Amino acid sequence: MQRYSQQKRVLFAVDCIIFGYDGQELKLLVIKRGFEPEKGKWSLVGGFIGDNESAEGAAMRVLKDLTGLDGLYMEQLHGFTEPDRDTVERTISIAYFALIDIQKYNQQINEDYHPAWFSINQLPELIFDHTAIVELAKEKLRYKAALHPLLFELLPDKFTMPQLQSLYEAVYNTEFDKGNFNRKLLSTKLLLKLKDKDKLNSKKGAFYYMVDTNKYSESFNIFLNFVPSQNANK
Amino acid sequence: MQRYSQQKRVLFAVDCIIFGYDGQELKLLVIKRGFEPEKGKWSLVGGFIGDNESAEGAAMRVLKDLTGLDGLYMEQLHGFTEPDRDTVERTISIAYFALIDIQKYNQQINEDYHPAWFSINQLPELIFDHTAIVELAKEKLRYKAALHPLLFELLPDKFTMPQLQSLYEAVYNTEFDKGNFNRKLLSTKLLLKLKDKDKLNSKKGAFYYMVDTNKYSESFNIFLNFVPSQNANK
DNA sequence: TCAAAAGTGTTCACAGTACACCCATGC
DNA sequence: GCATGGGTGTACTGTGAACACTTTTGA
Numbered sequence: 001m002q003r004y005s006q007q008k009r010v011l012f013a014v015d016c017i018i019f020g021y022d023g024q025e026l027k028l029l030v031i032k033r034g035f036e037p038e039k040g041k042w043s044l045v046g047g048f049i050g051d052n053e054s055a056e057g058a059a060m061r062v063l064k065d066l067t068g069l070d071g072l073y074m075e076q077l078h079g080f081t082e083p084d085r086d087t088v089e090r091t092i093s094i095a096y097f098a099l100i101d102i103q104k105y106n107q108q109i110n111e112d113y114h115p116a117w118f119s120i121n122q123l124p125e126l127i128f129d130h131t132a133i134v135e136l137a138k139e140k141l142r143y144k145a146a147l148h149p150l151l152f153e154l155l156p157d158k159f160t161m162p163q164l165q166s167l168y169e170a171v172y173n174t175e176f177d178k179g180n181f182n183r184k185l186l187s188t189k190l191l192l193k194l195k196d197k198d199k200l201n202s203k204k205g206a207f208y209y210m211v212d213t214n215k216y217s218e219s220f221n222i223f224l225n226f227v228p229s230q231n232a233n234k
Numbered sequence: 235m236q237r238y239s240q241q242k243r244v245l246f247a248v249d250c251i252i253f254g255y256d257g258q259e260l261k262l263l264v265i266k267r268g269f270e271p272e273k274g275k276w277s278l279v280g281g282f283i284g285d286n287e288s289a290e291g292a293a294m295r296v297l298k299d300l301t302g303l304d305g306l307y308m309e310q311l312h313g314f315t316e317p318d319r320d321t322v323e324r325t326i327s328i329a330y331f332a333l334i335d336i337q338k339y340n341q342q343i344n345e346d347y348h349p350a351w352f353s354i355n356q357l358p359e360l361i362f363d364h365t366a367i368v369e370l371a372k373e374k375l376r377y378k379a380a381l382h383p384l385l386f387e388l389l390p391d392k393f394t395m396p397q398l399q400s401l402y403e404a405v406y407n408t409e410f411d412k413g414n415f416n417r418k419l420l421s422t423k424l425l426l427k428l429k430d431k432d433k434l435n436s437k438k439g440a441f442y443y444m445v446d447t448n449k450y451s452e453s454f455n456i457f458l459n460f461v462p463s464q465n466a467n468k
Numbered sequence: 469t470c471a472a473a474a475g476t477g478t479t480c481a482c483a484g485t486a487c488a489c490c491c492a493t494g495c
Numbered sequence: 496g497c498a499t500g501g502g503t504g505t506a507c508t509g510t511g512a513a514c515a516c517t518t519t520t521g522a
Contacts, residue, residue, distance in 0.1 A: 007245055007246065007282050007283070007285075008285045009243060010244065010245075010246045010283070011241055011244075012241065012244045012246070012315075012326060048241050049241070049244075049315070051241075051242045051317070051324075052317050053317065054315045054316050054317060055313060055315035055326070056315070076312060076313060078310060079289060079310060079313040079328045081246075081283070081288045081289035081290070081328065082288050083285070083286050083287065083288060090285075092246060092289070094313045094315065147381075160501090161501080161502085162500080162501070177485070177486070177487080178500095178501080178502075179485095179486090179487085179502075179503070179504085180484070180485065180486085182501095182502070182503090183484095183503095184483095184484085187483095197501095199493090199494095201500080202492095202493085202499070202500045202501065203492070203493040203494045203495085203498090203499060203500070203501090204491070204492040204493055204494095204499080204500060204501050204502085205492075205493075205500095205501080206500085206501060206502090207501090207502095394474090395474080395475085396473080396474075411511095411512070411513070411514080412473095412474080412475075413475075413476070413477085413512095413513090413514085414511070414512065414513085416474090416475070416476090417476095417511095418511085421510095431474095433520090433521095435473085436472070436473045436474065436519090436520085436521095437471090437472065437473070437474095437519070437520040437521045437522085438472080438473060438474050438475085438518070438519040438520055438521090439473095439474080439519080439520080440473080440474060440475090441474090441475095
């Protein structure tokens with residue numbers, strides 16, 4: 001191991017991959033970059049880390065700045081460190097992905113950044129290595145959402161089973177049997193059935209559900225069936 | 235997003251969490267830190283990143299330096315970025331975890347670092363936030379090994395089913411039924427049965443197996459049963 | 469011949485799947 | 496009343512778990 005060294009200056013940034021769902025497609029929020037180089041091109045939202053904040057803190061700050069929203073679901077994705085990934089000066093970036101309710105977002109949006117939603121299947125060209133970052137984020141989202149109850153974060157507080165099913169179908173680009181889907185999701189005991197129905201999308205109407213936040217954290221691993229024994233260490 | 239800025243200097247390092255298995259217990263390789271501060275205390279192996287290398291590159295270099303081994307299983311764990319995690323100067327670290335065959339290691343070891351193996355259940359005090367890093371690495375290893383054929387990397391090229399089972403039992407701190415364990419592992423089609431037996435650990439002897447490297451990469455997700463449909467996007 | 473560990477066979481319960489069917493409502 | 500989408504019932508299949516049983520060999 002080297003001593004504390006005369007390391008050449010390395011800038012340290014964060015980037016956020018922000019997913020949303022509009023009822024049809026999985027979407028990604030990007031902004032028009034406001035400074036050189038690559039000014040005017042599409043880019044992930046990001047920022048340099050402050051002297052007294054962690055990367056998590058910086059990512060939350062950046063997210064709040066753009067969306068106006070606090071307390072979003074967010075997790076560290078990966079650190080990107082190739083020496084030449086930024087064309088100006090060496091910059092490493094830790095990427096975070098976030099899930100937001102697109103409706104809530106639309107009420108709070110910060111237009112200064114010229115943000116736009118793109119379908120995950122039709123992304124524009126992004127600067128630097130951001131396209132690769134987004135690819136990794138898509139993979140991780142699919143991976144993780146198959147094992148944990150995550151996708152709720154993309155929906156409004158109240159949602160119907162058909163809505164939830166459409167979301168899963170969009171994320172996995174496949175179709176599910178509604179009966180089996182219902183039972184599987186209900187078997188998690190994570191959903192609270194409400195009294196009222198959404199009547200917009202069908203004549204019969206579909207009951208609203210909401211996530212039982214009491215059970216949410218303790219059931220985060222509920223989709224898992226890892227190791228046979230109960231006393232497996234999670 | 236800020237402009238390219240006069241960010242205060244941030245050092246950029248990597249740390250490696252190196253797991254091994256001695257036939258009994260899961261072990262962690264640590265070194266005696268060779269410079270101030272905290273000189274002489276136990277620490278993860280690490281190093282500062284070079285001007286022209288990525289974090290992956292730095293981690294591989296550090297691993298090679300210590301173990302003499304190339305091509306180890308290694309993956310990025312997490313970036314640790316708390317402003318005060320290093321007491322001297324702000325240093326962010328991207329942690330990598332690696333799996334090595336403890337026998338191969340013992341032939342190549344670089345004693346300059348004063349390395350030592352500790353049982354994962356009886357770790358000494360580590361510098362800075364390294365204890366927390368190791369905790370996260372343990373969790374991730376358990377998580378990932380439950381879903382992917384990973385733990386083979388901790389064994390010699392030739393191993394027996396009972397050895398493999400013991401390894402899983404050590405990692406998950408539980409016991410498995412040997413019949414079910416055998417069938418489950420064989421059902422992956424990932425193992426090649428060899429003609430010779432290990433006669434050291436039993437009278438009857440246990441057949442050696444080795445990983446079918448042709449199938450290994452394509453079957454990396456074989457433990458998964460994510461999404462019902464075949465056309466689910468992985 | 470007996471003990472010890474490797475390895476196989478068998479049963480059972482249950483979860484996942486496919487698909488038929490019933491329900492509520494607007495037109 | 497009928498088309499539409501929501502929701503339930505059910506039969507079938509395969510997997511995982513438990514555990515009894517057979518095999519091999521050294522002492």
